[in-house]
Amino acid sequence: MSLHDVMLEELRSLYSAENQIVKALPKLIKHAKNEELKNGFSQHLAQTEEHVERLKKIFEQLDQKPTGKDCKGMEGILEEGKEVLNEDESGDSYDVGLIGAASRVEHYEIAGYTWAITVATALGMKEAVTLLEETLGEEEETRDELEDLLNQFLERSVKRTAA
Numbered sequence: 001m002s003l004h005d006v007m008l009e010e011l012r013s014l015y016s017a018e019n020q021i022v023k024a025l026p027k028l029i030k031h032a033k034n035e036e037l038k039n040g041f042s043q044h045l046a047q048t049e050e051h052v053e054r055l056k057k058i059f060e061q062l063d064q065k066p067t068g069k070d071c072k073g074m075e076g077i078l079e080e081g082k083e084v085l086n087e088d089e090s091g092d093s094y095d096v097g098l099i100g101a102a103s104r105v106e107h108y109e110i111a112g113y114t115w116a117i118t119v120a121t122a123l124g125m126k127e128a129v130t131l132l133e134e135t136l137g138e139e140e141e142t143r144d145e146l147e148d149l150l151n152q153f154l155e156r157s158v159k160r161t162a163a
């Protein structure tokens with residue numbers, strides 16, 4: 001397998017992961033209790049649909065198909081995330097669990113895109129690198145927003161305990 005083929009397989013895996021996330025996010029939107037978190041998930045769903053489109057574009061440029069690979073890692077992460085959805089916690093503590101599940105998704109994607117950008121750069125795939133970097137930027141923003149929300153929740157809960 002050439003480096004180029006390894007790259008294609010990783011991009012197929014990312015494509016599978018993004019499609020799984022498109023399917024999973026509506027559940028998170030439905031279950032999140034906090035409005036800001038709900039809106040954040042909705043916004044990320046729109047972005048994720050765009051991530052799928054960008055990967056499709058890269059495959060078109062390379063005259064290849066994006067399908068044919070299942071991202072087992074994302075399957076596992078989302079499977080574990082489902083357990084959080086079934087918890088009967090209320091309010092912030094429930095959302096804190098959702099944020100944990102969503103953060104794992106983001107970090108997994110960030111690892112995949114960071115690797116892909118490094119290898120695509122080495123292969124001189126300039127257009128692909130631009131598209132991958134746009135997506136990586138959005139994944140990183142989402143990770144940061146999740147972290148901010150988590151801190152807000154935790155500050156509130158510390159205040160409540162102190163009162």
Ligand SMILES: [Fe+2]
Pocket residue numbers: 018021047048051109135139
């Ligand atoms: Fe994504």
